[in-house]
Amino acid sequence: MQQKQNCDYPLRRKGSISRVSKVTCGLLFCLTTGAFAAGENVELLTSNRIENAVPDQVGKTVTIIVQDEMGPVAGANVVVKGTTNGNISDMDGKVVLQNVPNNSTLVISFIGYITQEVKVSNQATIHVKLVEDAKALEEVVVIGYGSLDKKQVTSAITSLKADDLMVGVSGADISASLQGKIGGLVMNNLGSANSGTTFQLRGMTSINSGKAPLIVIDGFPGGDIRSLTQDDIKSIDVLKDASAGAIYGTRAAAGVILITTKSGSDTNGKVRLTYSNEFTKKQNYNAPEMLSGREYAEHNIGTDYGSDTNWWDELINRDNFSQKHHLALEMGTEKAQVYTSFFYEKNQGIALQDERQDYGGRVNASFKLFDDWLEVRPAVDYRQAARNNHYPNFQQAMRNNPTRSPYDPDSETGYNVWINESLDYNVVADAMLEDYYGLDKWFKPEVNLKLNIKPIPGLNYQQVIGYENRQWELHQYWPSTHRSEIDNSRKGHAHLAFSKTENLTSEGYFSYVKDFKGGHNLNATAGYSYFEVNGENFGMDNYNFSVDGIKYWDIGQGSYLTDGKAGMSSGKSVTERLFSFFARANYSYQDKYMLSASIRHEGSSKFAADNRWANFWSATAGWRISNEEFMKDFDWLDDLKIRFGYGVTGNNDFSATYMANMLGSDTNWMMPNGTWAYSYGKSQNVNPNLGWEEKKEWNLGVDYSFFEGRLYGKFDYYRRKVDNLLFSVKVPQPPYTQGSQMQNIGSMESKGWEFEVGGDIIRTKDFTWSSSMNLSHNTGKILTLEGDNSYHNGNGFVAPGTPGDAARMEAGSTIGSFYMWKFAGFDDEGSFLLYNKDGEVIPAAQKTENDKQYIGNYTPKLIIGWSHTLTYKNFDLGINLRSWIDFDVYNTINMYYGIQGQGNLNVLKDAYGKFNHIKGEKQVCDYFLEDGTFLKIDAITLGYTLPMKKYTNNLIDRIRIYGTVGNVCTITGYSGMNPEVDITGWDKGTEKFWSDFYPVVRTWTLGMQFNF
Structure with missing residues (x-):
């Protein structure tokens, strides 16, 4: 009798547990039950019965060594064909069978590998190398x-x-x-x-x-x-x-x-231990080249203080050293499994005063109770991150006078602190004298209860309850020697802040998975979901302390408290709630024809009562052409599937205050008794008609796999439309108390495609070269806004000068386009010439806002990710590359620091080089717009895996040592620091140095992994 059995078990792939696959077969050994599924004449026996079984014939003792490409295979099943004489390979891949006749045949099998039959003949020792079964490794x-x-x-x-x-x-x-x-x-x-x-x-x-x-x-x-x-x-x-x-x-x-x-698995009660570590050194590269102190003095830009300081270099932490350690323990039986991990990490940035120290742990467990009627899967996750996030201002470092020194040996602090110069101050002293300590905490206990309704095979109910507590604590102190305190004639400033967010999740749903006769398969789910968010915060400030060394730990001692000038604040966020009912069904017939549908009826507390509920749904279909009879002759074709899907989703990811009747302190009023009192009034214009944003998207895709998995990939083309866009727009006062209100103002669309391809370029006994590549393209535009002539400007530039905005959003505009003046050249004095709206050349001083036009686009025409993995025996080499092709970047560094005449501020060397001809005021025009196309090598990793079983008496399974160079290099024609600018929004695409400005970092890492 042939017995068919489903087995979910972690398959051994290339020497390690790699993935969970569902295997359905006629001849199968299931490690979770210790039983053979009978095939042909093989009887169902446990491993104990095998040892006691009586052989059919008397023979000799045979030793079988089972291996794969990475070494010994533990747990492989070896049996004398047609008998009950068999056993399981040990940690060395060895099986010893007695009473094996010379004319017999051995059957060697292991989940995920092709079953092999080997004739015994006169061999006393038989070596078997298992080959992966691509069809069995269904992900x-x-x-x-x-x-x-x-x-x-x-x-x-x-x-x-x-x-x-x-x-x-x-x-x-x-x-x-x-x-x-x-x-x-x-x-x-x-x-x-x-x-x-x-x-x-x-x-x-x-x-x-x-x-x-x-x-x-x-x-x-x-x-x-x-x-x-x-x-x-x-x-x-x-x-x-x-x-x-x-x-x-x-x-x-x-x-x-x-x-x-990761979760636990059945280790037959044995404990598996994994320890890994990484040690990292960071390096700054591609820093902007500013004038040196002597060059600054030669050009008579400002006062010469006699020093020669590279302010950028002064902010670099060359002694940075980062490390992380991770320890994981795993053990389990068929009924109980546990995975627990602990980690410590210290991460130092390339900048001074930029570091964090993390530690935490995770416990994932699974228990089967009451004859498998109930499965309990508890999980607890904790992480704590201590942060020093007060790195210096690199923008200020670029403009600082390079003839000034940051240090003064005669000063109490050792730093040269000067005041009353807003655009020139000691950034090193500002960072080093401030005390900053932040503490992040995450605590997440969760439990999943699964009730297996055994009278109805495939039916179960899961109840999920989860709680997450996130806390943030901030401690800051500016001593009396700090520039800010000297400027304001104070003796110290202490600040404490605390915030807490609590997330509560409760979800319950029925699932039904069933294979029916005739090749029908159904996978269905239906249930509910509840999500709630609450938050609170408080903060306090005090000034003028008698002793700096106490810092923020005795904040009440500052004199500003007794003077009535200390600050205190607190708040509670609006409670957010989501509740929904959902259902999903997936149907397939003979793995050829597939249908799927889902629906979710959801309500959000962020909307007015009449608009809180909405329906979101999807429908998809797939045709697996490769399973059709007319494709059977194409032996090189493993899989070819066409799929199409359409779905509607919503978006309520915005502040809950938009629909809350918020009250805020508006102003102070004099009371009859001569005291002052706050008056409270509405601080939010509630819009009773505010509704959901809705995204409607269809997707057409093709999946393919050829030559037994040697070549595989997919292609997708999609188009989406978003209606009822949420945006804050200006409203008149009165009747509104505030000048803006959140409204549904318009619609937008985007479309694009994605292509993935991968495979084994070379596959031999000792050497493999695998590669995968993904390509993507996306474009989008605004279809409508709240009015025919309405628009919104963004991407504003800061002073000095009159730069203006570089982005505009209006009906018909393409997402990613820059909106600026068009460059027309320079006049004889080196001042900018621009084109007006009629195409005429005008001096920049005569420009108007109406002369701007859409120029260029920061959305790449093509984004590519390309990975390579090469292995030779125990060596492995990984190379990861990325490329953005054909997009524009606005070089703000050249605009702000590449032009002479910026007062006493330092400038790029190029200001007296390739930009020497520019003498006039900077302009937001396409003169500073550059092609940002780049090819970046993200990482190169070289590793070596050393099998250790035979050297350590099975104490250590293997050791892997690797070295990685991260952010290796960027090949580009862009002249700024980094062409990979932020493109995640409608007003991006500029290398913004005035906020979130940080050096480009290369990393050097040594890592080790120990498997016990």
Whole structure:
């Protein structure tokens, strides 16, 4: 009798547990039960019965060594064909069988590998090398409230495993490891040890509301990617289109990033230990070249104080050293599994006073109770980050007089502090004399209760309850020797602040997964979701302290408190609530024809009562052409699937205060008794007609795989429209108490395509070269605004001078376009000439706002991510590249520092070089617009894996040592610091030095991984 069994078990792939696959087969050994699924004449026996079984014939003792490409395979099943004589390979891949006849045949099998048959003959020792079975390694893709076999997916989804992420690219969060890995995903990160990351998937999805994808961590929506450690990540699945994300409703307008962390497995009661570490050194490169002190003096720009200071270099922390350590323990049986990890990380930035120190841990567990009727999966995650985020002002460093020294040996502090010069001050002293200590905390206890309704196979109910507590504490002190205190004739300033956010999640849903006769498969889910957010904060300031050394720990001693001039504040955020009912069904027939649909009925407290509820839905279909009979003769074709999806999602990712009757202190009024009192009035114009933003998107895709998985990829074309855009617009006073109100003002659309291709370029016994590439293109435009002639300006430039704005949004405008004056040359005196609206050349002094025009665009025509993995025996080499092609960057550094005549401010060397002809005032024009096309090598990693079992008596499984160079180089014609500017919005595309300005950083990392 042949028994068919489903087994979910972590497959051993290339020497390690790599992924969970669902395997259905006739001859299968299931490690979770210790049983053989019978095939042909093989009887169902446990491993104990095998040892006691009586052989059919008397024979000799045979030793079988089972290996794969990476070494010994533990847990492989070896049996004498047609008998019950068999056993499982040990940690060395060895099996010893007795009483094996010479004329017998051995059957060797292991999940994920092709079963082999080997004749015994006269051999006493038999070496077997297993080959991966590509068909058995069907990946499971995480989707909303469940998972699917990859072959059944009909939406645009990109999946990454832990091994796909870059290692050794130290950053403020895990986003650095994702660069270039997901087509259509753009990230912007300052590069500081404390900076956050901005995400944008498939272009802009809103002009004012949330533009970043929803983060879902282990099934809990609204996660914070900063709370994760890369070593704990098992997989990342990105839901790109509305048909995939509609199940998450209003929070999925910008896509969904599903992150699954590692969990325990059945280790037969043994403890597995993994320890890893990384040590990183950071290096600044491509700094702007300013005039030296002697050059500054030679050009008579300002007062010569006699020194020669490179202010940029003075702000660089050359002694930076970062390290992280991660320890994970895993153990389990069939009924109980536990994964726990602990980590410590110290991350020092390239700048002075930029560092953080993190530690924390995670526990993921799973328990099966009451004869598997109930599964309990508790999880607890804690992380604490101590931050020093007061790095110096690099913008100020560029303008500082280079003949001044930052140091004064005769000063009490050792720093040269001067005052009363707003555009020239000692940035080193400002940073080093201020005391800054911030503390971030994340605490997330969660539990998932799964009730398996066994009388109805495939039916279960899951109840999820999660709580997240985020806290932020800030301590700051400016001593009496600090410039700000000297300027204001004070003796110290202490500041304390605290904020807390609490997230509560409760979700319950039924799931039903069933394979029916005739090749029918159904995967359905229905349930509810509740999400609530609450927050509060307070802060206090006091001044004039008798002793600086106490800092903020005795804040009441400052004299400003007794003088009635100390500051105090507190607040409570508006409670946000989301409640919804949802359902999803996926159907497939013989893995050829697939249909899927989802609906979510959701209400948000952020809207007025009449507009709170909305429906979000999706429908998709797929046709797996490769499974058709007429395709059977194409042996080189593994998989070819066409899919189409349409979905509607919402967006309520904006402040809850827009619809709250907010009261604020408006002014002070004199009371009859001579005292002053605050008056409270409305601080928010409530719009009772405010409604949901809605994104409607369709996606057409093709998935393909050729030559037994040697070549694979996908192509997607999508088009989306967003209606009822939320934006703050000006309103008259009166009747409104405030000058602006949030309204639904218009619509926008975007379209684009994504192409992915990958495969094994070379695959031999000892050498493989695998490569994958993703290409993406996106364009968008504003369709309508609140009126025919309405517009909104943005991307404003700061003084000195009269720069103006560089962006305009109006009906018909293309997202990413610059809006500025067109450069026409220079006059004889070196002043700018511009074109007016009629195309005539005019002096810049005669320009008007109406003379501006749309010029260039900061959205790349093509974004490419390209990864290479090369292995030779135990060596591995990874190379990751990215490229943005054909886009424009506005070079603000050249505009502000490349022109002479800026008073006593320092300038670029180019101001007296290639820009020597410019003598007039700077202008916001396309003279400073440059092609930003670049090719960047994100990381190069060289590693070596050393098998250790035979050297350590099975104590250590393996050791891997690797070195990574991160942000290796950027090949570009752009003359600024970094062409990879922020493009995640409608008013971006400039290398902004006046805010969030930070050096370009290269990292050098040494890492080690120990598997016990």
